[in-house]
Amino acid sequence: MADSVYLDYAATSPLDGRVLEAMLPHLQGLRGNASSLHAPGAASHEAIEAARESVAALIGASPGDITFTGGGTESDNLAVLGLARANPEKRHIVVSPVEHAAVRESVRHLEQEGYEVTRLGVDGHGIVDPEELERALRPDTAFVAVMWANNEVGTVEPVEELARICIEKGVPLHADAVQAAGRVPLDVGRVPVSTLALSSHKIYGPQGVGALYVREGVKLEPVIFGGGQEKGLRSGTENLAGIAGFGAAARFAAEEFEERTRHEKELRDRIVEGVTTIPGVRLNGHPEMRLPNNVHLTVEGVESESLVLFLDALGYAIGRGSACASSGHKASPVLLAMGQGEREAFSAVRITVGKDNTSEEIDGFLEAFSRAVEQLRELSPLQTS
Amino acid sequence: MADHYKPQVIEHLVRPRNVGEIEVPDGAGESGDAACGDIARFTVSVKDNTLEKVRYKVYGCAACIAAGSALAELVDGRHLLEAARVSKADLEDALGGPLPEGKEHAFTLVLDALHKAFEDYLNWRAGNLLVEGYNGCGPGESKTVVAAMSGGVDSAVTALLLKESGYDVATVTFRLHDGEPGSRSCCSPDTVLFARDTAHRMGLPHFTLNLKKLFDRRVMSDFVGSYASGSTPNPCVACNAHVKFHAAAFLADELGYYHVATGHYARVVQTPDGPAMVRPVDARKDQTYVLWPVPKKLLARTVFPLGEYEKTEVRRIAEERNLAVAYTPESQDICFIPDGNYRRFVRKKVKTEPGKVVDREGRVLGEHRGVVDFTVGQRRGLGVSAPHPLYVTEVRPRAKQVVVGRKRDLEISDIRVKNMNWYMRPEAASSVQIRYNSTPVPCEVERDGGNEWVVRFEKPVLGVAPGQSAVFYDGDKVVGGGVVARRGS
Structure with missing residues (x-):
C-alpha cells in the first residue's frame, strides 16, 4: 500500500531517512563488539555511549541512568519485575487501570505470584486522581506504575504530582513514556520518577530497541542474565545499529x-x-x-x-x-x-x-x-x- | 496480531449488496448482541416460497459485514428450499476462502439471522394453526419429506438415510423451550446451531419453527398440572400427540412436501385398512409406547427410517459418514429438565402444601411436603418407617393425602382408559403395555358406554399410575392407545 x-x-512511525544514515555504518562491514578491547570494539562502544547521551538529553537525564533494552515492552517488564525483585519484602503494588499491556500483564504476573495489587480508578477522561494514589500507598508498597501518556486515548497523566506524592512516601514510581517521548516535555530533573520506559520506533527510530531510565540510587534487579552488559541490567551484546538509530532519533526529537x-x-x-x-x-x-x-x-x-x-x-x-x-x-x-x-x-x-x-x-x-x-x-x- | 482478509471480503465491505431493511417484511430475524460485538439483522419478502427481496444490516467486524452481504446476494431471488441450504462452506467459497482465525463466527451469525427471518415468516404463516393443533394434509409430492432434527445422532441418520434412498429432504428443528442456561439439552439455542450445521453438511435445507407457546400449553402445563392433580404425566406422549408431527406436517404442506419423518424407533406399515404402526427391529429402542397418540391422518404421511435398524447400526452409519453427531450422548429422560430433577422443576411452577401420609384405612402414618413429590408405585422418600416395605398406592390431591400400602395393594386387575387413539379395530387388541419398555400383558378391552374403556388384565398387574399411557398391541402392531384415567377397582 x-x-x-x-x-x-x-x-x-516510519524510519527517518537521517536516522537510517546514522545506522548504516553499523550495519555494514565489521561491527566490533562493544565489550572487546580492540579498536573496532572501542568504536562500537563509543557509538553506544554517544547514543546514550542523546537519549538521556531527550528526558533531561544523566547518560549513566540510561539502560538500552530490546524495546518498550522489555523496558516496562524490566522496571516492573526489577523493582519488585529488588524489594522482596514489599508485596504490594499500585497501578493505574489504563496501563499498556506491557505493564498490565507484568503486574498480573506478579499478582499470580502472590503480590497484592491495588488498581486505581480514572475519571471519564482517563486521568488518575492524585489523592486516590496517596490513599493507596502503604509501607509495603513495592512500587507504583502510572503511564505518562496513554497509548489509546492519548490522555497525559499528572505525572509530576503523582511522582512527588510517591517520593514523599519513599515509593518508586515507574512511568511508561513510550507515547509521551518527543510529544510532551519530559524532564526527569523536575519530575521525580524512579524509572521511565522509552521506545525508539515511536519517534522515527528503528524497531526493536528501547531504553529504561533508572534514577541513580533506585534499586533494580535484572530480568535477563548473561555477560553483564548495560551495568548488568541488560545482558546481551548490544544492538549496535538499533541503539545508534535510537540515539539519532532522540536527538532529532529533541531538536525538532x-x-x-x-x-x-x-x-x-x-x-x-x-x-x-x-x-x-x-x-x-x-x-x-x-x-x-x-x-x-x-x-x-x-x-x-x-x-x-x-x-x-x-x-x-x-x-x-x-x-x-x-x-x-x-x-x-x-x-x-x-x-x-x-x-x-x-x-x-x-x-x-x-x-x-x-x-x-x-x-x-x-x-x-x-x-x-x-x-x-x-x-x-x-x-x- | 492483525487480521488479514481476502480481497473478496474487503470488496463486500466497501460495496455491500442488499443493504437495508424491508419496511413491512414477511419475516425478520436478528442474531448476536452488542456485548459480543456483532449484530446481524435480515428482513425478507416471500412470495410462493421464493425470496422476492432480501435485505440485511450488520453492526460488526468486516467479516460479519462481508458474510452478510455475500449471504444476501446468494439467497436473493431463490426458493426457500434453496436458500435454507446455503451453508458456511458456500459463504466461504463466496468470500474467496476461510476467514482469518477467530472470525468464523461471522458465518454462524449471519446464517442464524437469516434463518430466524425464515422462522419468523413460517410462524406468521402458521398463525394459530400450530397452537390449536394442525391436521392439514397437503397435496405434496410423493418422494419428499420433512425430517425433524434434534441435533442428536438418531435424527441426523434419519435425514441421511432418507436422502440416500432418493427423497428430497428438508430438515426442521423445533424450538420447544428455553432450556436451562448453558445446558446442551435438545432444542436449546446451541442445539439449533448444531443441527443446522449437521443438515448443511449433508447438503440439506434446514428450518426452525418456534413452538414454545404450543409446547408450553400442551406439554409443560400438562406435565406440571398432572403432578399437582396426583397423576403421572408422560411429556413425550403429549409432545407426539400435539406438537412434533403436527408442526412437521405444517412445514411439509408449506413447502409442497408430503412425508414427515422423525428419528423414532418404530415402523409404519401400509395395510388395506390404512397405515399401521409396528414395533421396530431393535426391540430395546422400541418407542411405539410413546407414539400411540400420533393422529392416523398424520401417521399415514409418516416415515420412521430407523425402525428397520439396530441402534448400533445407526451409530456405525453416523461414524462411517463422518457425522459430527456420531458421538453425541444419548438424550435422557425429559428434554426440558436436563438435570432430571423433575420434582424441583414442578415445585418451581406450582405451589404445593404439606399433608398427611395415610394407610388404606385412613390412619395417619406421617407427614409429607406436597403431593407433587409422589407418584403411584413409588417406594422411596415416603418418610414413614414400617416393618415391611411401603409403596404409594394412591395420591389424593384434594385431601392432600398420600395413601401407602404393601406391594400387594398395588395389584390391580383392571383399569379405565380415556383419550383413545385407535389405528385398528379395538377388538384386535390382545395385550396392553402400561409402562415404557415393559412387557405387554394379555387383556380384554371393552367400551364403557361413554368415552372411557375398561381394560381387564388376564393376571393382576402392579402399580398402574393415572396419567400414564396404556398402549394396545396385536402382536407387533399397535392397535391404539389411551391415557389411564383411574384404577378400575
Missing part, C-alpha cells in the same frame, strides 16, 4: 520538538474539528491534557474493525481504538475503566498523526472518514442518536 496515507503513528508538536497539534485539531461535525462521533480522552498527535473517537453505530478496514480500502491507515488483540474480541480495559460500555468500546478508532503528514492528507481523510461512517451506518441495525 505505497499510496496509503499513514495515520497510525502511535502504532509505529517545538516544530513537530506544533505541526501535529494543528493537524490533530483539524481532524477533531472535522469529524465531530458528524453526529454521534465523540472525542475520547482529555480535551486538553492529551498527546498533540492523538485523536481517539467513538463512532456510534459502527464497529471499529469494519471502519478501519473500510478506510484502509480508501487509502487511509488508522488504528483500532482498542489496543487489545483484535481477534480476541474483548473490549479495551482502558475504555471500560473510563466508564464506557462494551458497545461504545467496540466502536472506537484511533487516528494518530506524525511530522510527515500534510493538511491536504487530512482534508482527504476527513472526506473518506465521513463517507465510510455514512455507509457503515446505513448498514448498521443499531440506532444512532
Whole structure:
C-alpha cells in the first residue's frame, strides 16, 4: 500500500531517512563488539555511549541512568519485575487501570505470584486522581506504575504530582513514556520518577530497541542474565545499529520538538474539528491534557474493525481504538475503566498523526472518514442518536 | 496480531449488496448482541416460497459485514428450499476462502439471522394453526419429506438415510423451550446451531419453527398440572400427540412436501385398512409406547427410517459418514429438565402444601411436603418407617393425602382408559403395555358406554399410575392407545 496515507503513528512511525544514515555504518562491514578491547570494539562502544547521551538529553537525564533494552515492552517488564525483585519484602503494588499491556500483564504476573495489587480508578477522561494514589500507598508498597501518556486515548497523566506524592512516601514510581517521548516535555530533573520506559520506533527510530531510565540510587534487579552488559541490567551484546538509530532519533526529537508538536497539534485539531461535525462521533480522552498527535473517537453505530478496514480500502491507515488483540474480541480495559460500555468500546478508532503528514492528507481523510461512517451506518441495525 | 482478509471480503465491505431493511417484511430475524460485538439483522419478502427481496444490516467486524452481504446476494431471488441450504462452506467459497482465525463466527451469525427471518415468516404463516393443533394434509409430492432434527445422532441418520434412498429432504428443528442456561439439552439455542450445521453438511435445507407457546400449553402445563392433580404425566406422549408431527406436517404442506419423518424407533406399515404402526427391529429402542397418540391422518404421511435398524447400526452409519453427531450422548429422560430433577422443576411452577401420609384405612402414618413429590408405585422418600416395605398406592390431591400400602395393594386387575387413539379395530387388541419398555400383558378391552374403556388384565398387574399411557398391541402392531384415567377397582 505505497499510496496509503499513514495515520497510525502511535502504532509505529516510519524510519527517518537521517536516522537510517546514522545506522548504516553499523550495519555494514565489521561491527566490533562493544565489550572487546580492540579498536573496532572501542568504536562500537563509543557509538553506544554517544547514543546514550542523546537519549538521556531527550528526558533531561544523566547518560549513566540510561539502560538500552530490546524495546518498550522489555523496558516496562524490566522496571516492573526489577523493582519488585529488588524489594522482596514489599508485596504490594499500585497501578493505574489504563496501563499498556506491557505493564498490565507484568503486574498480573506478579499478582499470580502472590503480590497484592491495588488498581486505581480514572475519571471519564482517563486521568488518575492524585489523592486516590496517596490513599493507596502503604509501607509495603513495592512500587507504583502510572503511564505518562496513554497509548489509546492519548490522555497525559499528572505525572509530576503523582511522582512527588510517591517520593514523599519513599515509593518508586515507574512511568511508561513510550507515547509521551518527543510529544510532551519530559524532564526527569523536575519530575521525580524512579524509572521511565522509552521506545525508539515511536519517534522515527528503528524497531526493536528501547531504553529504561533508572534514577541513580533506585534499586533494580535484572530480568535477563548473561555477560553483564548495560551495568548488568541488560545482558546481551548490544544492538549496535538499533541503539545508534535510537540515539539519532532522540536527538532529532529533541531538536525538532517545538516544530513537530506544533505541526501535529494543528493537524490533530483539524481532524477533531472535522469529524465531530458528524453526529454521534465523540472525542475520547482529555480535551486538553492529551498527546498533540492523538485523536481517539467513538463512532456510534459502527464497529471499529469494519471502519478501519473500510478506510484502509480508501487509502487511509488508522488504528483500532482498542489496543487489545483484535481477534480476541474483548473490549479495551482502558475504555471500560473510563466508564464506557462494551458497545461504545467496540466502536472506537484511533487516528494518530506524525511530522510527515500534510493538511491536504487530512482534508482527504476527513472526506473518506465521513463517507465510510455514512455507509457503515446505513448498514448498521443499531440506532444512532 | 492483525487480521488479514481476502480481497473478496474487503470488496463486500466497501460495496455491500442488499443493504437495508424491508419496511413491512414477511419475516425478520436478528442474531448476536452488542456485548459480543456483532449484530446481524435480515428482513425478507416471500412470495410462493421464493425470496422476492432480501435485505440485511450488520453492526460488526468486516467479516460479519462481508458474510452478510455475500449471504444476501446468494439467497436473493431463490426458493426457500434453496436458500435454507446455503451453508458456511458456500459463504466461504463466496468470500474467496476461510476467514482469518477467530472470525468464523461471522458465518454462524449471519446464517442464524437469516434463518430466524425464515422462522419468523413460517410462524406468521402458521398463525394459530400450530397452537390449536394442525391436521392439514397437503397435496405434496410423493418422494419428499420433512425430517425433524434434534441435533442428536438418531435424527441426523434419519435425514441421511432418507436422502440416500432418493427423497428430497428438508430438515426442521423445533424450538420447544428455553432450556436451562448453558445446558446442551435438545432444542436449546446451541442445539439449533448444531443441527443446522449437521443438515448443511449433508447438503440439506434446514428450518426452525418456534413452538414454545404450543409446547408450553400442551406439554409443560400438562406435565406440571398432572403432578399437582396426583397423576403421572408422560411429556413425550403429549409432545407426539400435539406438537412434533403436527408442526412437521405444517412445514411439509408449506413447502409442497408430503412425508414427515422423525428419528423414532418404530415402523409404519401400509395395510388395506390404512397405515399401521409396528414395533421396530431393535426391540430395546422400541418407542411405539410413546407414539400411540400420533393422529392416523398424520401417521399415514409418516416415515420412521430407523425402525428397520439396530441402534448400533445407526451409530456405525453416523461414524462411517463422518457425522459430527456420531458421538453425541444419548438424550435422557425429559428434554426440558436436563438435570432430571423433575420434582424441583414442578415445585418451581406450582405451589404445593404439606399433608398427611395415610394407610388404606385412613390412619395417619406421617407427614409429607406436597403431593407433587409422589407418584403411584413409588417406594422411596415416603418418610414413614414400617416393618415391611411401603409403596404409594394412591395420591389424593384434594385431601392432600398420600395413601401407602404393601406391594400387594398395588395389584390391580383392571383399569379405565380415556383419550383413545385407535389405528385398528379395538377388538384386535390382545395385550396392553402400561409402562415404557415393559412387557405387554394379555387383556380384554371393552367400551364403557361413554368415552372411557375398561381394560381387564388376564393376571393382576402392579402399580398402574393415572396419567400414564396404556398402549394396545396385536402382536407387533399397535392397535391404539389411551391415557389411564383411574384404577378400575
